[in-house]
Amino acid sequence: MNNVCIDIDYSQIYKHGQKIGGDVFLLSRNDDKTRIVATLSDGLGSGVKANVLASMTAHMGHKFSFSPMRLSHSAEIIMDTLPVDKEMGISYATFTIAHIEYTPNKDRIQVGLVEYDNPDSLRFHDAEPVVWSKKSNKLHRKAAVKEEIVRYSSFPMESGDRLIFFSDGVAQSGVSLGPDNVGSMEVGTKGWGTANVRRFVARMLQENPDISSRDLSRAIVTQAYQYDNYKANDDITCAVISVHKPRRTLIITGAPRLKDYDPQLAELARNYDGNIIVCGGTTAKIVAREMGVPLTPDKASSGSLPPSSCIEGIDLVTEGMVTLTEIADRLEKHTLLKEMPEDAAKRFIKIMRQTDQVEFVVGTKINDAAEDNVTVANFGIRIPLVARLKRILEERYLLEVDVRYL
Numbered sequence: 001m002n003n004v005c006i007d008i009d010y011s012q013i014y015k016h017g018q019k020i021g022g023d024v025f026l027l028s029r030n031d032d033k034t035r036i037v038a039t040l041s042d043g044l045g046s047g048v049k050a051n052v053l054a055s056m057t058a059h060m061g062h063k064f065s066f067s068p069m070r071l072s073h074s075a076e077i078i079m080d081t082l083p084v085d086k087e088m089g090i091s092y093a094t095f096t097i098a099h100i101e102y103t104p105n106k107d108r109i110q111v112g113l114v115e116y117d118n119p120d121s122l123r124f125h126d127a128e129p130v131v132w133s134k135k136s137n138k139l140h141r142k143a144a145v146k147e148e149i150v151r152y153s154s155f156p157m158e159s160g161d162r163l164i165f166f167s168d169g170v171a172q173s174g175v176s177l178g179p180d181n182v183g184s185m186e187v188g189t190k191g192w193g194t195a196n197v198r199r200f201v202a203r204m205l206q207e208n209p210d211i212s213s214r215d216l217s218r219a220i221v222t223q224a225y226q227y228d229n230y231k232a233n234d235d236i237t238c239a240v241i242s243v244h245k246p247r248r249t250l251i252i253t254g255a256p257r258l259k260d261y262d263p264q265l266a267e268l269a270r271n272y273d274g275n276i277i278v279c280g281g282t283t284a285k286i287v288a289r290e291m292g293v294p295l296t297p298d299k300a301s302s303g304s305l306p307p308s309s310c311i312e313g314i315d316l317v318t319e320g321m322v323t324l325t326e327i328a329d330r331l332e333k334h335t336l337l338k339e340m341p342e343d344a345a346k347r348f349i350k351i352m353r354q355t356d357q358v359e360f361v362v363g364t365k366i367n368d369a370a371e372d373n374v375t376v377a378n379f380g381i382r383i384p385l386v387a388r389l390k391r392i393l394e395e396r397y398l399l400e401v402d403v404r405y406l
Helices: 047-065 071-081 194-207 213-227 259-271 281-291 321-333 344-352 369-395
Strands: 005-013 023-029 035-043 093-102 109-116 122-125 135-138 149-156 161-166 236-244 248-253 275-279 295-297 309-311 316-318 357-362 400-405
Touching: 005 023, 005 035, 005 213, 023 047, 023 236, 035 047, 035 236, 047 071, 047 093, 071 093, 071 109, 071 149, 093 161, 109 161, 122 194, 161 194, 161 213, 194 213, 213 236, 248 259, 248 281, 259 281, 275 281, 275 344, 281 295, 281 309, 309 316, 316 344, 321 344, 321 369, 357 369, 369 400
Parallel strands: 248 275, 248 357, 275 316, 357 400
Antiparallel strands: 005 236, 023 035, 035 093, 093 109, 109 149, 122 161, 135 149, 161 236, 295 309
């Protein structure tokens, strides 16, 4: 596992009264795990029409960014494809594209950034704002009535660096209310404003230097939502890219192939720097016994899932195959945390959302004569289930996942 990770997440609130967002955020990684592309597009207006336009723009940006084509040429093709609104004389969508290339050990991370008509992106090293140069290309589209400029920049990122970009729903939040109504001098006649967002982020980073991309994007969107008096005047979207020391989680499931290996589970748990999850009743008994601590019932709600347990020093102890299958289903469907019942699967996924690197230790015991049918069946389910979880976490959530068998 690397000692540096790239943490990317976003937060979004739809415009008040809308059931679909006019802002679209896409995040993908190539099969070789050497490039990541994050794209935010803001469609003109709101609702379904804006979503279609933003989706088209974001998908074009994504497709071109993974091709050998230069980013500048990609942006020009997108702009040539996008129509111009006849009445307003402006483009039907704006976009920000971050193309991230990195080496396997992440000792070199290089970002190519393309920005068109979204608020200026922000960069920070720790809590200090970073100013950087950008190249500009002025477009000459006949139907446009205002100056159209696409900006390009390229820069390295290292541990402690953050890149933040957002739609105008953030920068213009509070524009219709003014400071007297929202109680903040940060909001004026033009809304919150990029400069004030920069100051807000600097304060957040000073107060919590280790804040995750997920939590920072949510804090920015929540503040904008507050300035809109909790009735969003526009779609509010913010994305954060952060490079930092990885947050790790160890997941132990299944008894080791040989009983002589049981102490290794306790040794792993004692020395692990990160969250620890144990899945499976037999596995939990082994870990508790080898650590010399009791295994007790968990009083937290289990919903329709089998009940959980508690082991001192372990963050979460769940039942095995049923719970892991439910976790995989929810992750695959992108089920929102707020839509989940209060159960072990939700607590597991909460930990995953605050994790960059996941290490599975999978026991391969199948020769217990007393439980032969059960253990053989569980082994047959566990191996493909862990493989499924690995694929979901890597492909959909861009986590780094390692699997070891014991």
